[in-house]
Amino acid sequence: MLSLDALLVFVHVLCAAIWVGGHLVLALRILPTALRAGDTAALARFEALYEPLAAPSLLLLALTGLALAGLHQPEGSAWFGFADAFSVLVTAKLVLLAATIGLALHAKLRLGAITSAKLGTYAWHARAVTVLAVLLLASGVGLRLL
Secondary structure, eight states: OOOHHHHHHHHHHHHHHHHHHHHHIIIIHHHHHHHHHHHHHHHHHHHHHHHHHHHHHHHHHHHHHHHHHHHHOOOOOOOOSSHHHHHHHHHHHHHHHHHHHHHIIIIIIIISSSGGGGHHHHHHHHHHHHHHHHHHHHHHHEEEHH
């Protein structure tokens, strides 16, 4: 029978694969082609297909990450701080998650639909979220290796 820890790790890694993988595909394959061609429709199609999967994945990543941090928190360690490696990595993940959510909300609420005039701003957002996703992945691996 699967332990709670194993189930949380499985869901967390699956959601990370969806989140990070999707953003890497966007940033490295779709975005460069769309920018060269000025093709906003390609980005809109990708967003329409990916967002219904990405948004729940990000939510599950946050929830399972919080649960895993709580389960694996060493004695005397704090979530916010720099006293030990665990605290530094969890603090980093929380800051990166907040930045990711901030960028996502900015794109959704302030930028609206993808247009030719906003293509450069959307490209910046996509690249920034991709970098944040990879950094979140790297810090998660760091936590598992402690």
